[in-house]
Amino acid sequence: MTSHPVRPVADLFAADGRLKAIPRRPARREALLAHLAETLFEAGRTYREAEVNEALTSVHEDFPALRRYLVVGGFLARTKDGAAYRRQQRPTGTGGAIPAVA
Structure with a gap:
């Protein structure tokens, strides 16, 4: 496996x-998601789903995919009913678990 330098x-x-597009390569997509979480969502603030959608729509039309990637990747936590989201301090090694807001 060849190591590619991560482009900005x-x-x-x-x-x-x-x-331009959502990256297919996991490392590249993860870098994008970290950037989006940090630039679009304030730490400690709870967002309604409509607010998350609006923020993500400002950068790409496929906001449902971006929202899903952010939640699955541990960048955003979502309540069980999907009504509220919070930016997460991303733990290392989540193993694909979907974090929830208490």
Whole structure:
């Protein structure tokens, strides 16, 4: 397996600030998700699903995929009913578990 240098996340965005595409490679997508979580969502604040969708729509039309990647990746925590989201301090080695908001 060859190690590729990680390109800057800025390469993923067009001049207008929108994402060109959601990366397929996991490492690249993870770097993007970390960037989105940090730049679009404040730590300690609870967001309604509509607010999360609006923030994600500002960068890419496939906001459901981005939202799902953020939750599954541990960047956003979601209540069981899916009504509220919070930015997570991402724990290492989540093993794909979906964190929930208490």
